[in-house]
Structure formats: structure tokens, C-alpha cells
Amino acid sequence: MTTEKTCKDCEPGSKRPAPNPGPRCATHWREEKKRRKQAAHEKRVQNVYGLGEGDYDVIYKGQDGRCAICQRATGASRKLSVDHNHKTGEVRGLLCRVCNNLLGHARDSTEFFDRAKQYLINPPARQILEKK
Known part of the structure; x- marks a missing residue:
């Protein structure tokens, strides 16, 4: 039975x-x-x-439910990553995986982003091909 x-x-x-x-x-x-x-x-x-109970949700809502950098990713399919300063441990915000990896690659260097900005404004291929 x-x-x-x-x-x-x-x-x-x-x-x-x-x-x-x-x-x-x-x-x-x-x-x-x-x-x-x-x-x-x-x-x-x-x-x-080291976030307190509910802090992730508070930050998420404070960022309008979007990645703090690209403003496109919402964490609907994959939760946004907690970005933090590796030296101090300070939580800076929530980022999508792509933006978080980009910051990791830059190793928190602002010079990296200055170079990236100049690269987008004045691409080297433009100058190189003009000289051709």
C-alpha cells in the first residue's frame, strides 16, 4: 500500500x-x-x-537596481557583484560581472581609465592610418 x-x-x-x-x-x-x-x-x-543584514538590498535599491557603472545590468539573471576596495575592504557598490572584471583588470588604477578615455577619443589606428 x-x-x-x-x-x-x-x-x-x-x-x-x-x-x-x-x-x-x-x-x-x-x-x-x-x-x-x-x-x-x-x-x-x-x-x-562585512555587510549587515539587508545591506545588499539597500545598496541595490539605492542604485535603482542597476550596475553602478554601466547602468544597464539589473541583476535579474545573475546577481550584481559586491565591489570592494581590496586594500581597505570598503564596499563601494554593486556591479555587473563585466564592469567588476574591468575594475579588477584595472587594479583600481584611475590612470587605466584615463588611458581608456583617450583611446576612445583619439584611437591610435586613426593616426597610424593617416600617416600611411
């Missing part, structure tokens, strides 16, 4: 099968996985970056 488990989060008397841990139905298991993932992220940013 097989007894089917019922979801512990559904209304009493619900006939929804609960094959997932808990036991939970598919809908409530999806919600539980999402809750666990958010809790793990919260714990990680607290432990690694």
Missing part, C-alpha cells in the same frame, strides 16, 4: 502530490529553493564583505 505524501505548505486537505523534500509540491519546492538561495547569498555577503 503506497501512501502519497501531501505538501506541508498547501492548504489542509489539498490533493497535490509532494514528491519533493519537505514534503513539498513542485510550486512550494520552487519557492523554498528560491528562499534558500537568497538566504545563502545574504549570508555570503555578510561573511565575505
Whole structure:
């Protein structure tokens, strides 16, 4: 005799099968996985970056839910990275992966960005090809 488990989060008397841990139905298991993932992220940013509870969300909302540099990425498919000063540990803001990698490549050098700006304004290929 097989007894089917019922979801512990559904209304009493619900006939929804609960094959997932808990036991939970598919809908409530999806919600539980999402809750666990958010809790793990919260714990990680607290432990690694020293942020307080809810600080990530406060910064995210303060940046209007966008990468602080490119202003395009929203973190919808991949959470924005916590950018911090590696020397002082100070959290500077939230960045998309591309912008965070760019800062990492620059090693916090403002000269890098000055050169990049000049490169965009006056590309070397333009001058080289004019002399040709």
C-alpha cells in the first residue's frame, strides 16, 4: 500500500502530490529553493564583505537596481557583484560581472581609465592610418 505524501505548505486537505523534500509540491519546492538561495547569498555577503543584514538590498535599491557603472545590468539573471576596495575592504557598490572584471583588470588604477578615455577619443589606428 503506497501512501502519497501531501505538501506541508498547501492548504489542509489539498490533493497535490509532494514528491519533493519537505514534503513539498513542485510550486512550494520552487519557492523554498528560491528562499534558500537568497538566504545563502545574504549570508555570503555578510561573511565575505562585512555587510549587515539587508545591506545588499539597500545598496541595490539605492542604485535603482542597476550596475553602478554601466547602468544597464539589473541583476535579474545573475546577481550584481559586491565591489570592494581590496586594500581597505570598503564596499563601494554593486556591479555587473563585466564592469567588476574591468575594475579588477584595472587594479583600481584611475590612470587605466584615463588611458581608456583617450583611446576612445583619439584611437591610435586613426593616426597610424593617416600617416600611411
